[in-house]
Amino acid sequence: MNELAKELAGRYGARGWHDIRKDLASVEVDAIRIRDVMAYLRDEAGYGHLSFMTAIDNIERGAFTLSYALRDHDARRGLIVHADVDRAEPTVDSIHLLWGQAWTYQREMREWFGIDFPGSPRVDEEFVLEGWEGPPMMRRDFDSLAYSDATYAERPGRVTHDPASHMREKLYPEAAQ
């Protein structure tokens, strides 16, 4: 395992190898190397299976962190490859030629996070959010509750009471002053 970490570090500048559990690890690479790293992992390192791809909005540091989850079925272990992209201009190389389902994930990330994968088939088509006009919905700064409150009416007749304030009102109203 550490050999792979060394190999990835030497070839692609990968860093931060972390064993999450005995059959799962993660490693970090520069986004610009992602296609090369994935091709290497698929063809040379035994990680032939792409479980899924997704992104995490690390809004605090202005980055989307991509997660590519691979599995080596023969060695029975998984590897999550991370790559940060600039949140202001999120563009990543497409890996749709490496795996037949990757384009769907890339289309999803384009719609949900606004991350672009130039060259990926149908990447600009709507995926699940038909007719959606808001910002990419999985971004942390899209407040789904505020959106919902603004878009839909509350059912009338709903009112609740905070026990502590209710008791203050009933039992010692003078303290409210």
Next chain:
Amino acid sequence: MDIKDFIAPFAVWKRAFEKPFTVKKPIDERPGAPRYRGFHMNDADACVGCGTCEAICMNNAIDLVPAAGREAKDGDSGLRPRIDYGRCCWCALCVDICPSGSLSMSNEYVWIDRDPDVFRYVPGVEAKPWDGSALGYRRAEGYRLLDEDRVPMPELGHAEAVASFLELVRGYSRAQAEKEADRCVSCGLCIASCPAHMDIPGYIKAVRDGDMDEGLRLLYETNPFPEACGRVCTHRCEEACSIGSGGDPVAIRWLKRYIADQVELSDYAKALPRGAAPSGKKVAIVGAGPGGLSAAYYLSMQGHAVTVFEAEEAAGGMLRYGIPEYRLPYPALDKDIGYIESLGVSISRGVSIGKDIELSKLRTDFDAVYLSTGLPVAYGLEVPGEDHPRVLDGVAVLARATRGEELGLGGRVAVIGGGNVAMDAARTALRHGATVDILYRRREEDMPADADEVREAKAEGARLVEKAIPLEVRDAPDAAGEAALFIWNEATMVQKEPGKRPVPEPIPGAVREGRYDSIIAAIGQGPDLSFIAESDGVPVKRFRPVVDSFGMATRAAGGAPVFAGGDLVNDRKDAISAIADGHRAAIGIDRLLYGKGA
């Protein structure tokens, strides 16, 4: 493909002659399984309206609403959960988390109506056909989302405890405190029951977050005696705690102590707010007990110059002279008082108002006066022989212990009474090597002392004599003046009026006696109002100054307004009530001085 592939499919026909799987009965005859998660039920009497069900509900399906016929009271908000079945997903997390265990689900799942608004109701309050159903989802045995057991407080063993005046309760470690704080559900039911209405959920959150400065700040918003109250408060909050409705209440008092213990006195100023700019006004406070000093703290925060007059040689009042050091060590009390003094509050020790200075002079020299003199005069036994030299006053015994004087109690001690002073006197006597009998006219469960105090007094070796009505104190035959006979009548409890507590009635002929070296009377205390002259204009009724909601007794011409509070005035007669009175009076005085309340 062979011939079988053409013939085998016809095997379906054999089913034509079999009994069908479907049943003809109407659907409402098919009850849900015994664990089925159907419509909610709530035992509205057991429910305390804490709203934890609402907090855990991820669907926002629960509202807390006032329930008909239920008023807010100690430990019950009077609210009950209303469930909106337009949102409920029948996950039953509300049942799993319910502190009192009052929520459950029936196995009923059919309810048809044309009006969509009926599918929103208050279980247990609005009657439904499935109320009282024996079947339906209940929390499984051994399965709770909340911890019903309190984190045990490390304490000295009883044998070790009684051999010294070391503090019994050792205090929580960080891990213990955070674990205990994690039991709280932040419902806030406790706040109403606290005389000072402390922000209990707030400071418990501070413990969870490990933010001691924030915790201390919240404590001082309503109580400048966190070290003392964290040890000896009567903790009415814990009786109201919703977690206590289905387990041990959260150890609110110990968590308060934990916060105060974590911050060094030298760091208090960093955590706590600064006082306002000097106002130029002067306030006199009579009595440096918790109530007087609480008023002093909040007045000084408002920028007023405060002088506190204390007849004793040390400040602290009953916290110092009435509570033994094994419950409240002096350094802890000194820390609370030290911080108040550090703000510029001046305490004139050994100055008795009415003897050294007249109240009228305070009214002339200051802009306002606060009386917080407490109840210094012990009640007597009021039986023949009560003046016997071996009959001692409980509060005086405790005060002498505080001063480090020789008590000379002797080997056998009787303590008469059932309050906290009685327990403290008994346990102090035990620590001086005496064997102790506690005699009380009613039963143990009627004792006004904290249950913990009674339990610990017994555990440390005190013998409890219940239903003992004092008759007489006499000289012991062979040791006049050295020992005494205490004579009492055994009683039986009689329910005289329904709904009232039973009354002890002497059993004819059942007269008992015991020989004691000391008899400590701890029946109760009264005020000393001798320092108040009629010309001061303070109205007094039934030995109590009469005050308004801010504690103001008079603003008669001829001097500064006079406020009063604490044991002198209120019914609760505990430190936290005195502190609350002091705070309230400080607000009242401040308003008056600034003309806000005029």
Next chain:
Amino acid sequence: MRREKQRVIPPAERATPDLDSGKYLVMWQGPQHPGITGNMSLRLVAEGDTVVDCETHVGYLHRGFEKLMERRLYMQNFPLVCRIAVPEPDFNEYCYAAALEELAGIVIPEKAVWLRTLSLEMMRLASFLMWIGGQAGAFGHGTIAQWSVTMRDYVLDLFEELTGGRIYHMYIIPGGVRGDVPAGFYKRVLETMAVVEKNLDDIELVMFHNAVFKMRAEGLGYIPRDWVDHYGITGPNARAAGVARDLRKDSGYLAYPRLDFQPIVGTESDAYERARLRLGEMYQAIDLIRQIVDMAPKDGPFRERLPNPLYWRIPAGETYVSAECTRGEYGFYVVSDGSDKPRRVAVRGPSYTHAVSVMERLVRGVNIADVAGLMVSLHTYPPEIER
């Protein structure tokens, strides 16, 4: 030999039919919901009655679960996750709970391990029973659906008794399970298994020895072995192509390492083979349930006490927990930032690739009448695509 001839391997490139030529018919399958095929829609381009091109359209069941989870407490997501895949919610519950337990360093009691395994295998059986009805129904054999859905209901009766719910069981809670088995439950499990097994024998006879089913399913939707890695195909779809992968064996989670079973592997990799293989897995599930009933501990706690759910914070970290559901690799990727709510939860459902990339390619060259049967033979659940 005959089946090999029927195999068609559609080209990787999409056709570019000239829709203005008048030679083609554009038609939609779905998104009405008469069954699993209608939960999403296919835009089909047919020449005569042969499909030449297909585009999948998903989103009709998108409920924003992953977004919703980011603003709910960890425990509040427990009743939410089961809804991501309606016919087999328990795999969601398991993966979510196991991911949190791993991140929080919680070890669940032995009994919970077994009851979780029991719940998952019962779920597998119930889900396959529904699927086989859909598969037979897609080829016009509605009778089998009536039998199998009845059998599923008997299994759901067991779930109702164990968990208090028929569809959304909400049983596998972080820390363990929510209750012990009721008295006499195992006996009723075994009785139901006997009934289901007998019905499976009937289904085997009339469905798999059936000229119509064979003619329509054999050779349909042939998945070449080299597609398995390329498209990330898992579960019976991969095993029917001869790839012996089963996470129950390979990852050895829960009680599976102590159960006696071997992954079932096929060779022909067409719709008939996959159906046959799933039938085998139903018998296997019954066998596993019997083993579990035999071996599960009768005493001991069923849940580890967790901190107060209102404030439960999980140390920062990430993990991916997967399980072998009826359709293949089901997984939850959970990222914690140390707060009381997850930073990110991503759900990996096998249908993501089976129903989109694989389906779009496999359907080319297929008769319109066989599209539904092909789709069911991939055993797809659109909600896990859209989350």
